[in-house]
Amino acid sequence: MSSFQPASHASKAIELDGVDRVFGQDGSAVHALNDINLDVDAGDFVALVGPSGCGKSTILRILAGLEVPDSGAATVAGREVGSPAAKVGLAFQNPTMLPWLTVEANVMLPLKIVRPYRDRYQRERKRSFRDRAMGLLESVGLGQFASKYPWQLSGGMVQRANLCRALIHEPDILLLDEPFGALDQFTRESLWITMQSMWIERRPTVLLVTHDLREAAFLASRIIVMTPRPGRILEDIAVPLQRPRTIEGTYDTQSVDLCRHMRALIDSREGAI
C-alpha cells in the first residue's frame, strides 16, 4: 500500500482485497480464506454469518492485526492493518476483562495503550477519561457497577462492559466475535437492544461475526453469508428492515424470510460437501 490515499477511499472503513489465508502445511493445509473481497462503508453495521470453519473469525483476526494474510491486502480506514495507526476495538465471546481491575479501570484500558490517549492517561484517568468511561457504562445501565470487579457481575453485565471497552477509544472499526454467543436467549436479546441503540447513537463501523441468523437480521444493515472449505463469500445481503428494530419484529414475515433464505444458502453448501 502506498501512503497516498485516493479521495474515494475516505469513506471506506474496511477494505479487503483478494485476501487469502491458509493454515498448516501442504498435506493437512486448510484453506481458511480464499480470495476475499469486501468493502465496508464507514458507519455501516455488517454481519458475517456462516458455519464453523468458514473463516469469518479469521477475517476479524486479520483486521485486528492478530493474523497476517498470505496474500492480498487489508486496510482499516485507509491504513494498512497492523500499523499502530489503525484503531480497532475488539470484543470476544469470552469476556476478556482483567479480573484484577475494576469494571471502570477495565473499560479505560484501551486509553492506557492507544495513542494519543496513553500520553495523557496518568493525568486524565481520574478526570475526562473517567467521565468518558462512566458515560459509556451509564449508557448500558452499568453506572452503579463501575467500581465492582468483573467477577462480581453477571455474564450479561460483563459483556455490556466489554462493549464499552471496545468503544472507549473511538475506534475506526468495532470487531465483535460472537460477543453474545455465551449468553442465554433473554440476556442475549436485551444486549441486541443495547447494541442497536449504541450503534444508532454513535454510528461506529461494526463487523459482527455470529452463528445466530436472527441476531444478524436484528443488528446488521448488511449480511455477508460465508461458506467453508475454502472460506469464501457466498452472498452479500442488504437488510431491508427499518430501524429501530424490535425483538417482536424478528418474528415478522420479512425477518423470518431473511433468516430462512440465509439458512437455505448455508444448507445448500453444507449438503454439497
Place this chain on the structure above:
Amino acid sequence: MKLSDFTMRIYSIAIIVSVFLFWEFVCRAFDVSQFILPPPSSIIHTLYTRFGALQPHLVQTLYTTVIGFTLSVVIGTLIGGLVGTSRLAYEAIYPILVGISSIPKVALIPIFVVWMGAGTGPAIATAFAISVFPVVVNVATGLATTEPELEDVLKALGASKADIFWNVGLPRTMPYLFAAMKVAITVAFIGSITSETIAANRGIGNAMLVASSNFNMPLVFAALLMISITGVLFYTLFSIVERRFTRWATRGRDPLA
C-alpha cells in the same frame, strides 16, 4: 456441615491446644526423661527464661533468612520472567535449574564456606539457593499460562510486549508469586538454620548445636519452638499481604479466613 468462621476458629484452636496437652500428658504419664522428650511446659519455661540468650541468635537467623529470601524473590522473579516469556530461555535455563535444585543444599554449604568463610555468607547463600526455585517455577508458570485472549485484546490495540507484560503478565502472575513467597520464606529459614548448624558461631542453628552438645534438650526444643513460631508468623504475614493484593484470584472468597 458448614461451620461459621467463629466456630471454626474455636475448633481449630481447641485442636492445636489439645495436641500440646496430649504431648504434656504422655511425658508425665510415662515419666519420659527430659533428655529424650521434654514436655511443652518445660520447653515454654526454658524459652521464657532463656529468651535473652536466644534472642541475638534469632536476630542473626532472621537477618540471613530475610536477605536470602529477598534475593530469591528478586532474582527468581527475573529468571522466572525470562523462562516464562521466552521459549529459548525455557529450553536452556530450565534443565540447568532442575539440575541445581536436585542437589541437596547441605552439600553446597562447604562450597559456600570455602567461597565466603563461615557465618553470615553461607547462611544467606543457602537460604537463597533453597528458596529461589519455587519462585522461578511459579513466576514462569503464571506468565506461561496467561490466557491468549487477554493478550489478543491488548495486541489488537497496538500494545507493545512491555505493555502486555505490565498490564497482563505481571498482575496475572501475582497470585503465583505470593504462593511462591509463602513457600520460599519457610524453606529459606531451613536453609539458614542448616548452614548455621554446619558453619557458624551465631544463629539459631548454632545455638541448637551448642545446646544439644551440652545435652540441654529443653533449650534445643525451645529454639525449635522459636523457629516454628517465627515461621508461622512469616507465613501469616505473607498470607495477609497475598489476600490484600490478589483478592481477584479467589473471586473475593477467602480460603484462609
